[in-house]
Amino acid sequence: MSSDLQKKLEYVSAYRENRLKVAQEILENPALFDELVSICFSPSDKNNHKACWILEFVSYEELIWLQPHLDFFFSNLKNLKDESAIRPIAKVTQLLVKSHYKKDENCIILSEGNLQDCIEASFDWLINDVKVATKAYSIRTLYVLGNYYDWIHPELKIILDKDYGDHSAAYKAVAREVLKKIK
Secondary structure (H helix, E strand, O other), X not given: OOOHHHHHHHOXXXXXXXXXXXXXXXXXXXXXXXXXXXXXXXXXXXXXXXXXXXXXXXXXXXXXXXXXXXXXXXXXXXXXXXHHHHHHHHHHHHHXXXXXXXXXXXXXXXXXXXXXXHXXXXXXHHHOOOOHHHHHHHHHHHHHHHOOOOXXXXXXXXXXXXXXHHOOHXXXXXXXXXXXXXX
């Protein structure tokens, strides 16, 4: 039998307003959050990508809700295969990494294992055949991480220089932005 959240996800479409409406319902009913995270990393669930869309919007407002789920979140990044699920999760990953290094009272605290899983997934998304938005989020995430892991910026530079000519204007814009910062 489908849960209330599953029923809501059935009716989610790619329209922003539609996704925001369900995200607002999650924000108003935090008890649904655990199930949302679980669905995000259940690739066999037909609503998996929709749950990822909603998680992205919820994360803009309540990123801290992910704190108890971080080991699960990061260890399952490699299991995502659907491009529609990967893009929003790449954005959430970027938000988590930025928050981790902010060091304010509401920051996310990532473990070394979380960071290693993040680095691996971000490089995988960058070098594999995924859409430009996912690559852009990965580039920016790796740039931030490269400020703390000295080997990342040289590797990132090699990939960006090598792949620069093969990508869209959007990819080139992000690559130029980051390359200026790491040269």
